[in-house]
Amino acid sequence: MPAPLRLVETTLEIPAAADAVVIGGGIVGVFSAYYLARRGLKVALVEKGRIGAEQSSRNWGWCRQQNRDARELPMATKSLDLWERFAVESGEDTGFRRCGLLYLSNSEEELAGWARWRDFARTVGVATNMLDSAEATERGRATGTRWKGGVFSPSDGTADPANAAPAVARAILKLGGTIHQFCAARGIETEGGRVSGVVTEHGTIRTKTAILAGGAWASSFCRQLGIRFPQASIRSSILSVSPGAIGLPDALHTTAVSVTRRGDGGHTLAISGRGRLDPTPQQFRFAPQFLPMFVRRWRSLAPGGLEGFRSGHESLARWRLDEATPMERMRILDPAVDKGTIRLIHSRALELLPALSRTSIAAAWAGYVDSTPDGVPGIGEVATVPGFILAAGFSGHGFGIGPGAGHLIADLVTGDEPIVDPRPYHPDRFLTSAWGKVADF
Numbered sequence: 001m002p003a004p005l006r007l008v009e010t011t012l013e014i015p016a017a018a019d020a021v022v023i024g025g026g027i028v029g030v031f032s033a034y035y036l037a038r039r040g041l042k043v044a045l046v047e048k049g050r051i052g053a054e055q056s057s058r059n060w061g062w063c064r065q066q067n068r069d070a071r072e073l074p075m076a077t078k079s080l081d082l083w084e085r086f087a088v089e090s091g092e093d094t095g096f097r098r099c100g101l102l103y104l105s106n107s108e109e110e111l112a113g114w115a116r117w118r119d120f121a122r123t124v125g126v127a128t129n130m131l132d133s134a135e136a137t138e139r140g141r142a143t144g145t146r147w148k149g150g151v152f153s154p155s156d157g158t159a160d161p162a163n164a165a166p167a168v169a170r171a172i173l174k175l176g177g178t179i180h181q182f183c184a185a186r187g188i189e190t191e192g193g194r195v196s197g198v199v200t201e202h203g204t205i206r207t208k209t210a211i212l213a214g215g216a217w218a219s220s221f222c223r224q225l226g227i228r229f230p231q232a233s234i235r236s237s238i239l240s241v242s243p244g245a246i247g248l249p250d251a252l253h254t255t256a257v258s259v260t261r262r263g264d265g266g267h268t269l270a271i272s273g274r275g276r277l278d279p280t281p282q283q284f285r286f287a288p289q290f291l292p293m294f295v296r297r298w299r300s301l302a303p304g305g306l307e308g309f310r311s312g313h314e315s316l317a318r319w320r321l322d323e324a325t326p327m328e329r330m331r332i333l334d335p336a337v338d339k340g341t342i343r344l345i346h347s348r349a350l351e352l353l354p355a356l357s358r359t360s361i362a363a364a365w366a367g368y369v370d371s372t373p374d375g376v377p378g379i380g381e382v383a384t385v386p387g388f389i390l391a392a393g394f395s396g397h398g399f400g401i402g403p404g405a406g407h408l409i410a411d412l413v414t415g416d417e418p419i420v421d422p423r424p425y426h427p428d429r430f431l432t433s434a435w436g437k438v439a440d441f
């Protein structure tokens with residue numbers, strides 16, 4: 001079942017040429033196109049399905065610095081400012097609010113980990129408040145539970161996944177950029193090794209710059225160009241409940257269940273990190289890279305079914321540019337909900353937060369979380385195909401850092417001072433295989 005999503009009206013008629021073509025209309029693609037259009041570039045964005053319809057509408061909406069990897073923290077900090085600034089600049093509403101995020105725990109080990117992160121975060125000027133037992137119990141009073149401790153990160157917040165990517169898309173259109181839904185990019189044309197066009201199912205757009213923000217489809221697209229990008233998707237199931245629960249924190253994480261207020265007054269309920277691994281040909285190919293991550297997460301990951309094969313996002317197929325590709329056969333990746341997980345989430349949430357008993361389940365959906373082996377996205381121009389910029393593998397954190405990632409991509413295209421140091425994200429780090437050799441295709 002698709003997640004709630006505001007629809008955007010666009011045209012199928014593609015331009016003959018553009019300064020930059022963005023492939024993929026998730027949060028990363030729309031913010032990339034937005035920042036390019038703001039700098040006066042002629043931008044075209046092509047999306048095989050609907051704006052925001054894959055991961056970018058299926059997430060919890062958390063925009064956080066809390067517990068971020070050191071490499072991603074600068075981008076997370078900048079993104080929080082950019083979310084705020086976007087609303088002022090564009091007049092569009094993504095639902096972003098700095099409501100603060102609350103983490104509660106009874107595990108000494110978990111609390112010690114958060115305290116270590118707080119000490120690190122201080123060194124880079126990020127404030128987060130450790131809560132003692134009395135403070136955690138007070139902040140978490142809706143749970144009616146006594147907590148050993150917790151964290152409150154006051155400068156973090158949430159945006160509304162149903163509205164965010166569509167709001168940015170509307171802002172692109174106001175700036176004169178064009179957006180083309182139901183228009184899959186099939187491949188890239190090159191001249192003298194450089195990008196010279198993006199081939200779509202509706203024709204070719206001449207351009208010297210192509211940005212691939214294709215989420216879970218990025219690796220298979222890269223393979224057509226001889227670019228090695230290890231990527232694996234984890235199927236994560238979540239649900240939303242109707243409005244009616246009063247007095248809950250806006251965004252609460254516990255090991256048992258996490259709860260987030262939605263733009264419509266309802267709540268999203270989920271279990272952090274829990275997911276299913278649907279085997280795919282691509283997963284077998286990159287298994288050596290992903291094994292350490294899967295082993296670390298073995299408690300929360302369960303084997304899935306065959307739908308990863310059926311949906312085609314991780315196939316090893318080579319496709320032609322003059323006939324339909326797997327992207328046109330699967331306009332919106334809408335994986336099956338894991339019903340057992342939905343039942344478990346709901347029962348844990350009702351137990352943790354009795355106020356939720358006044359609500360009913362509104363919807364349940366699943367999304368494929370596209371991950372890299374080190375949990376950090378690949379963002380940067382690919383050396384072997386000048387003009388081709390990859391921006392994918394956001395590993396379950398891409399919604400919150402979408403604005404910072406989009407800004408960085410625009411900086412790379414226009415040669416402006418990058419908003420953050422781009423080096424930790426560069427996809428070159430994936431060029432060697434698990435055995436240390438440069439991969440062959």
Ligand SMILES: Cc1cc2nc3c(=O)[nH]c(=O)nc-3n(C[C@H](O)[C@H](O)[C@H](O)COP(=O)(O)OP(=O)(O)OC[C@H]3O[C@@H](n4cnc5c(N)ncnc54)[C@H](O)[C@@H]3O)c2cc1C
Pocket residue numbers: 023024025026027028029046047048049050051052053054055056057058059060061062063064183184185186213214215216217218221236237238327331332366367368369391392393394395396397398399400401
């Ligand atoms: C259940 C769940 C919970 C999450 N919670 C959070 C959270 O709280 N906070 C957070 O920061 N992140 C969260 N995430 C992760 C976050 O949603 C993603 O990292 C982020 O949305 C990725 O954005 P994207 O633009 O890279 O990809 P997507 O949103 O997946 O967009 C990629 C788009 O590219 C299109 N596309 C692909 N190939 C082509 C092509 N060849 N031609 C045209 N179009 C193409 C696809 O149709 C798709 O619309 C969560 C994810 C899930 C699934």
